[in-house]
Amino acid sequence: MKAAFQASLLDLDAELGVEPLGGAVRRTHLGRGAWIDLCPGWLSGADTLFERLAEGVPWRAERRRMYDQVVDVPRLLKFYDEGEPLPDPVLDDVRGMLNAYYEQELGEPFRTAGLCFYRDGRDSVAWHGDTIGRGGTEDTMVAIVSVGSPRPLLLRPRGGGPSIRRDLGHGDLIVMGGSCQRTWEHAIPKTARPAGPRISIQFRPRGVR
Numbered sequence: 001m002k003a004a005f006q007a008s009l010l011d012l013d014a015e016l017g018v019e020p021l022g023g024a025v026r027r028t029h030l031g032r033g034a035w036i037d038l039c040p041g042w043l044s045g046a047d048t049l050f051e052r053l054a055e056g057v058p059w060r061a062e063r064r065r066m067y068d069q070v071v072d073v074p075r076l077l078k079f080y081d082e083g084e085p086l087p088d089p090v091l092d093d094v095r096g097m098l099n100a101y102y103e104q105e106l107g108e109p110f111r112t113a114g115l116c117f118y119r120d121g122r123d124s125v126a127w128h129g130d131t132i133g134r135g136g137t138e139d140t141m142v143a144i145v146s147v148g149s150p151r152p153l154l155l156r157p158r159g160g161g162p163s164i165r166r167d168l169g170h171g172d173l174i175v176m177g178g179s180c181q182r183t184w185e186h187a188i189p190k191t192a193r194p195a196g197p198r199i200s201i202q203f204r205p206r207g208v209r
């Protein structure tokens with residue numbers, strides 16, 4: 001797939017890879033037992049990974065039933081279940097580094113990888129928590145690495161309240177933890193502004209979707 005993509009100037013010559021997580025991770029407590037960790041620009045060479053994934057992943061356009069209609073899901077998807085080979089070896093390093101840093105606190109490793117491709121500003125994900133599995137009842141973590149052009153990820157308390165915004169792209173890491181999936185919601189809103197393509201890679205433990 002060819003997508004108009006403006007590479008970040010800083011990233012053009014950077015070698016693809018991740019360093020061990022440590023002092024650069026910043027935690028923000030959101031209240032109600034929810035938190036987010038941020039590590040901007042964690043993955044270097046993110047433009048290279050964007051190009052590889054855009055070309056190499058067997059992206060799927062899905063359709064879902066909404067009430068009495070079947071509608072296009074406004075983004076491309078590919079899910080790698082536990083044990084399935086990931087589409088790029090650097091994603092094994094990414095998951096390994098995430099597990100080295102978070103596994104003790106999480107109590108289990110990140111195992112699955114869900115990929116979303118937002119082709120332009122019309123692609124989006126509506127307000128939701130990742131509550132299909134255990135995230136609906138238990139504290140857990142969802143770690144997201146973003147490559148390509150930044151898009152805002154919004155978070156708001158479930159039931160209403162002001163939202164917070166983090167622009168994520170070019171190798172940024174966000175981890176949503178604690179009760180975040182059941183007490184807060186998140187979204188990537190559509191935008192009428194010019195928006196370049198973004199790919200997000202979400203790592204989750206077994207049984208969290």
Ligand SMILES: O=C(O)CCC(=O)C(=O)O
Nearest residue numbers: 116125130144153188200
């Ligand atoms: O693209 C993102 O960063 C968020 C994706 C997401 O929330 C999901 O797939 O559950």
Ligand SMILES: [Fe+2]
Nearest residue numbers: 128129130186
């Ligand atoms: Fe989500």
